[in-house]
Amino acid sequence: MDKPYTGGCACGAIRYSISGEPLFSNHCQCRDCQRESGSGHGSYLTFARAGVTVTGEAKQWDMVADSGNVKTRAFCSVCGLPVYMTFAAMPDIFTIRAASLDEPARYKPQVVTYAARGHGWDHLDPGLPKFETMPPA
Template sequence: MDKPFTGGCACGAIRYSIAGEPLFSNHCQCRDCQRESGSGHGSYATFARAGVTLTGDAKHWDMVADNGNVKTRGFCIQCGVAVYLTFAAQPDVFTIRAASLDEPTRYQPQAVTFAARGHDWDRLDPSLLKFDGMPPG
C-alpha cells in the first residue's frame, strides 16, 4: 500500500489523511488564490474524495469562481490557516493546499492555471505547462 498524504493546519486542529496519488497538482494564479494566499498564487493537489479522511472542525467560506461554480474553502477556526477546497460542481474531488502537507516535498506541480493573471514578480517554474484559465476537462 502506498504511503498516504497527511497534513493539516498549523495548530493541528484540522488533520487529513489521503490514500492514493493526486489527480492533478497545480499552482493557480487566479485573483481569488492570490488574495487568499497573500501571494502571487496558491499551490494545490487534488485527490479523489473517496480516499480522504478528515478530522477537526473547519470554518467554510464559499466563493463563486469565474465560471459561476461555487468553491468552498475550509480553514481552521483556531489558527486561521486555509487547508482545503471543495467544489460544488465536482463533489468527487478534494483539494488540499500544498503547504498544509506534513511532507511538502511530496508536492509535485504539473501545471500553472490562470497564468494569464500572473504577475511578473511571481516567477514559477518555466518548464511547467501553462494554461490561461483551467485546462480542459
Template sequence: MDKPFTGGCACGAIRYSIAGEPLFANHCQCRDCQRESGTGHGSYATFARAGVNVTGRAKTWDMVGDSGNVKTRAFCPECGVAVYMTFKAMPDIFTIRAASLDEPARYKPQVVTYAARAYDWDHLDSSLTKFETMPPS
C-alpha cells in the same frame, strides 16, 4: 499500499489523511488564490474524495469561480490556516493546499493555471505548462 498523504493546519486542530495519488497538482494564479494565499499564487493537489479522511472542524466560506461554480474554501478557526477546498459541481474531488502537507516535498506541480493573471514578480517553474485560465477537464 502507498504511503498516505497527511497534513493539516498549523495548530493541529484540523488533520487529514489521503489514500492514493493526486489526480491533479497545480499552481493557480487566479485573483482568488492570490488573495487567499497573500502572494502571487496558490499551490494545490487534488485527490479523489473517496480516499480522504478529515478530523477537526473547519470554518468555510463559499465563492463563485470564473466557471460560475461554487467552491468552498476551508480554514482552521483556531489558527486561521487555509487547508482545503471542495467544489459543489465536483463533489467527488478534494483539494488540499500544498503547504498544509506534513511532507510538502511530496507535492509535484504539473501545470500553472490562470497564468493570464500572473504578476511579473511571481516566478514559477518555467518548465511547467501554463494555461491562461483553467484547462479543459
C-alpha cells in the same frame, strides 16, 4: 499500499489523511488564490474524495469561481490556516493546499493555471505548462 498524504493546519486542530495519488497538482494564479495565499499564487493537490479522512472542524466560506460554480474554502478557526477546498460541481474531488502537507516535498506541480492573471514578480518554474485559465477536462 502507498504511503498516505497527511497534513493539516498549523495548530493541529484540523488533520487529514489521503490514500491514493493526486489526480491533479497545480499552481493557480487566479485573484482568489492570490488573495487567499497573500502571494502570487496558490499551490494545490487534488484527490478523489473517496480516499480522504478529515478530523477537526473547519470553518468554511463559499465563493463563486469564474466558471460560475461554487467552491468552498475551508480553514482553521483557531490558527486561520487555509487547508482545503471542495467544489459543488465536482463533489467527488477534494483539494488541499500544498503548504498544509506534513511533507511538502511530496508536492510536484504539473501545470500553472490562470497564468493570464500572474504577476511578473511571481516566478514559477518556466518548464511547467501554462494555461490562461483552467485546462480542458
